[in-house]
Ligand SMILES: Nc1ncnc2c1ncn2[C@@H]1O[C@H](COP(=O)(O)OP(=O)(O)O)[C@@H](O)[C@H]1O
């Protein structure tokens with residue numbers, strides 16, 4: 313049984329003048345437990361809308377979300393979302409440790425257990441030594457590491473990530489991609505990742521769904537079988553990597569101008 317199933321999901325927004333914007337149309341997919349999957353599509357195509365619908369934060373116009381065989385009608389407790397804007401999602405008045413502990417407090421962990429767990433997650437995302445720092449004392453990449461550690465503290469079955477590295481510089485982004493793959497290999501959490509960056513999707517994923525421009529539909533599903541662990545230099549230099557990138561780019565372009 314898939315851990316997460318999206319069935320014929322569509323979402324339209326009614327604008328003030330009465331016009332409707334169709335963001336996503338008839339999206340269906342199935343995600344197996346432990347997979348790393350991505351949706352890739354151009355900006356404005358409806359990626360955030362899709363993720364918000366899956367997270368139960370916006371009501372779809374038609375279609376269903378099924379988690380562990382059950383249709384969901386509100387935010388499912390076993391799904392956690394990481395946003396692009398980590399600077400807005402972290403608690404400015406809490407230290408790194410306090411931010412990560414928040415996820416554990418929500419799960420009502422005993423305070424000593426929470427402390428130990430939070431420290432081990434901070435270590436796991438590479439922030440050992442920064443436990444008592446505040447978000448504003450950290451670089452963007454470090455802040456996003458805190459946001460990921462906090463999300464993992466909830467022990468989600470599925471981690472939903474909306475362009476989480478979109479506002480980081482290119483080198484930090486590559487580092488965070490590798491950190492995320494390492495965490496995923498260690499924790500075996502299912503990850504649903506959203507990005508407009510074709511190469512990022514290929515580098516990270518087991519499977520990719522390519523989205524067209526708005527109204528967004530699935531253009532294609534691709535299985536990505538580069539061996540793991542992947543490497544920023546050698547994996548990206550493979551001929552097959554370039555082929556996939558060009559193929560996806562053409563797939564998106566053929567379904568409307570970029
Ligand atoms: N709350 C909203 N109300 C009206 N229109 C919206 C709303 N959210 C998104 N949209 C529109 O839906 C389309 C898809 O947006 P979004 O899901 O944010 O795309 P992406 O994340 O791929 O950039 C855009 O045209 C956007 O303007």
Ligand SMILES: [Mg+2]
Pocket residue numbers: 359360361474475
């Ligand atoms: Mg978005």
